[in-house]
Amino acid sequence: MSINYKKYLPLTESTAYILLALAEPLHGYGVMQKVETMSQGTVKIGPGTLYGAFSTLEKEALIIKVEEAKRRKTYTLTEKGKALLKEHIRRVEILLENGLSTKDWQ
């Protein structure tokens, strides 16, 4: 799959966590809870931010709606979303390795 990564990267921390949470199908509230737990409380997503992220990510075909019960929409990652998340994680991993191995600044 060829994706124009430059268009999306770097992802904001919230967006990266939202994508990661959507590895399984979840609705809005589920995403918020999962992100807060996963991030050990460092990332709390506000409802305005989440709604905006859902519509942007859906428009870019990075996530897809799999269910709409009452007024709650359930989303999950698309193949494109997975590829983007993978590339983002790869870059963060490089940063992490550099951060941990370089001792001069610590």
Next chain:
Amino acid sequence: MSTMKKFHWFWAWDDEKEEAWLRQMAQEGWHFKSVSLPGSYIFEKGEAIDYVYRLDYFVDRKDMPAYLQIFEDTGWDYLGEMSGWQYFRIESHDGNAPEIYSDKASKAKKYERLILYLVIFLPIFLSMMNITSRGDAGYLRFFSFFAEAFMLLYIYAMVRLIHRVTNLKKKV
């Protein structure tokens, strides 16, 4: 239960001041009951509660139920709307003020929606200017004055909102 009517106008770029004012009212025991154009509030007297208010700008009628559901699920009370401004409230128990936008990038989009809305109305403003500049009749000059004042306000609003977005998008 006693109620109070209060007129309180706010400009789009001062929405955060409006939020702070509503919170202060609640801390004094005056709780938001309703709002209608142009900034006509009704408050209800009760116990002092630290309610945090947030105003969002949202006009997508079709997706409104899904939008409101996400707020409701996270404990925000939806209070109503005034021409695109959506009023939300949550009780603070620790003095902190929860946000509906948890990062700057997404908050910038709120003001971008507002700017887009203003841009859509630009042709209407312009045609208004055009009509009023055509004749010399007294009433046309009168309208022309208003049209020009409106245009100045429009430009000022744009500058303030674009400035807001630029600041929010600034990295580091």
